[in-house]
Amino acid sequence: MKLFSRTFTMLEQGLDYASLKQKVIANNIANADTPNYKAKDVRFKTALEQALAPLEAYGTNPKHFSFKSPDTSNFLVTTRNDTVYNHNGNSVDIDKEMSELAENQIYYNALVERLNGQFNTLKMVIKGGK
C-alpha cells in the first residue's frame, strides 16, 4: 500500500514548475533593459517531446555516450525569438512579466496550501482522527 498517493508527486511537479518559472521571470525582468535580449518561457516538455524528434547519436561502440542528457526534467525553457517588443531588439514585455509573476506566486501559494492540506489529512489518519 502506498502511503503517499500520486497527489504528492503531482504537487511536487507543480512546485518545481512554479519555481523554475519564477527563475525565468526574474531573469526576464532583470534583462528588461538589455539590448537584443529575448524573453524566455517555460513549458511542460511531454507534449513537445513528441513533436521534436530526438537526435540519435551514431555509436560504433556500446561505451559511446548518447546525446540524451541524463537529467529527467519535465520542463523546457524556450526563447521567444519571433517578437520584438522594444526598438533595441529586446522582447521583454514588462506588463506581461509582472502579471505572470503575480499569477505564479498565487499558483505556488495554492500548491503549498494543498500540500499542507494533504499532510494534515495524512496526520489525521495516522492519529486515528483524534
Added chain:
Amino acid sequence: MSIFQSLNTTASALTAQRLRMDVISSNMANVDTTRAKLVNGQWEPYRRKVVVMEPMEKGFSSYLQAAMDRSSVGNGVRVTKIVEDQTPFKLVYDPTNPDANKDGYVQLPNVDPLKEMVDLMSATRSYEANVTVFNASKGMLMKALEIGK
C-alpha cells in the same frame, strides 16, 4: 541549480540599474564641465557616458546547454562596459569664458538633461520592478518553509 538563483538574478539586476543611475548622476553633475580631459594640451569637455548591459551566462554548463540547443534559464544581467557617447559637443558663443576658442565659442558637454531624465526614470522603474520580483521570490521561499507545518 540553487533555490536562491532567482534572488541572485534579481540582485544582479538591482546592481546594474543602480550603476545606471550612478552614471546618469555623473552625466547630470557634469552637464557644464568644460575641463574633463586633457587631450594634446587642450582641455576637452565631459563626454556623456552610457552603460552597456548584457545577459549574464556564466559557467560551462550554460555554454554547453546553448551548444546543445537547450536554452538555460540564465543568471541575470551584468554591465560589460561604460562607453563614452561620441556625438559632437555643443558649441555655445561665450567670448568671456576662459575656455572659449579664438572665435569666442565654447565647447560644452554632449549631455542632454532631458535624455538623462528619461533614462533616470527608466532605471528607477526597472529597479522598482526588480524589487517587486525580489519580494515575490522571497515570499515564495518563505511559503516553502511552511510546507509540513
